[in-house]
Amino acid sequence: MSKAFLFDLDGVFYISNRLIEGGNETLAYLRSKHIPFRFVTNTTTFSRKKLWEKLSGLGLELLETEIVSANYSGVLYLKKQQAKSCKLILEETAKEDYRSFNIEEKHPEYIVIGDIGNRWNYDLMNELMNDVLEGSQIIALHKGRYFQTDEGLKIDAGAFVAGIEYVTKKKAVVIGKPVASFFELAASEFECLPHEITMVGDDLINDIYGAQQMGYRSILVKTGKYREEIYKASSIRPDSLIPSIVDIIEECKL
Numbered sequence: 001m002s003k004a005f006l007f008d009l010d011g012v013f014y015i016s017n018r019l020i021e022g023g024n025e026t027l028a029y030l031r032s033k034h035i036p037f038r039f040v041t042n043t044t045t046f047s048r049k050k051l052w053e054k055l056s057g058l059g060l061e062l063l064e065t066e067i068v069s070a071n072y073s074g075v076l077y078l079k080k081q082q083a084k085s086c087k088l089i090l091e092e093t094a095k096e097d098y099r100s101f102n103i104e105e106k107h108p109e110y111i112v113i114g115d116i117g118n119r120w121n122y123d124l125m126n127e128l129m130n131d132v133l134e135g136s137q138i139i140a141l142h143k144g145r146y147f148q149t150d151e152g153l154k155i156d157a158g159a160f161v162a163g164i165e166y167v168t169k170k171k172a173v174v175i176g177k178p179v180a181s182f183f184e185l186a187a188s189e190f191e192c193l194p195h196e197i198t199m200v201g202d203d204l205i206n207d208i209y210g211a212q213q214m215g216y217r218s219i220l221v222k223t224g225k226y227r228e229e230i231y232k233a234s235s236i237r238p239d240s241l242i243p244s245i246v247d248i249i250e251e252c253k254l
Contacts, residue, residue: 002217002252004190005030005037006183008201009067011224012245013039013060016150020223022246024061029249037066040186040199042142042176042206044071044114044157047096068186070141070176072097074112076185077139077175086110086139087131089124091117107134113172114141115157125163132168142176144206148225177203178210187214200248202226204236212236219252221245 007013013023030037039062046054048071052064071090075097078086086101087108088094094114111131132138143158161172176182187197194215201207202224211218220226220238223245231241242251 001196002035002198002254003192003196004035004187004198005248006040006186006197006199006211006216007037007245008177008199008203008207008224009039009041009055010043011148011202011226012200012221014055014058015148015224017058018150019058019060020245022244024059026245026248027061029254033254035254036190038186038189039067040177040182041067042070042144044069044074044094044141044176045091045117046071046093048072050093050096068182070182071114073175073182073185074098074114074139074141075100077173078110078112081110084109086112087136089113089116089128091115107131108136110139111136112139112141113157113161120160125160128164129167132164132170138164138170138172140172140174140176142206143172143174144203146225148202153225153227177206178213180210180214183210183214183216198252200245204231204234204238208238209236219248 013020048067048069049064052067055062071094085104085108087105088098140161143161144156145158146153146156165171190197198217198219199207199211200219202221208218208220218238219240219242222243240251
């Protein structure tokens with residue numbers, strides 16, 4: 001039986017600026033049964049506070065403290081490393097979390113890479129390549145391949161991180177899903193065993209594979225980035241495949 005839940009956000013509870021039906025009802029039911037949950041997201045376009053404000057503005061009923069974001073986890077990692085300086089390849093709305101660090105554009109100790117949309121170009125890639133070759137360490141907030149929008153799938157930041165790794169022959173430190181330490185941070189307040197935790201997401205690698213590596217139960221929803229042809233071609237199989245977040249209560253027999 002599921003005693004705690006980890007939920008992906010984008011593609012599970014909302015797409016772009018539109019909520020997916022049934023999300024709030026599911027959360028309300030879990031709260032009424034005193035079943036704990038956290039939202040685990042690789043979204044890095046906002047600080048944790050700004051992300052909460054955006055989602056609340058869309059009508060999603062959640063608390064800021066219930067969000068465990070890759071962006072905020074990057075902050076925790078840099079603090080642990082006692083970082084002397086960093087360079088931020090992030091949207092302005094995400095940089096708020098990093099205000100306590102010394103920001104350096106030239107010769108930074110760390111380069112934090114998240115989502116910057118269509119601002120990726122040759123000059124930026126070349127600049128980052130040279131930074132790494134001169135000693136900077138890349139902190140990839142995630143290595144997502146693609147994400148869902150109202151206009152369809154779009155390429156994600158992971159492709160650009162992989163490109164820099166390829167040309168420099170130096171690996172990035174990855175912070176977000178499916179890294180084990182990210183899941184451990186998100187589940188740290190749950191008082192239950194790994195097999196009693198259920199991860200719900202729309203991404204076979206970041207959500208489902210990541211959860212299976214932790215010993216969690218995994219549920220894939222057919223919203224967001226789910227594509228039947230991708231699912232059939234993959235060797236990764238969730239414990240359950242359901243139409244939408246609204247089907248969680250029945251699927252888990254809560």
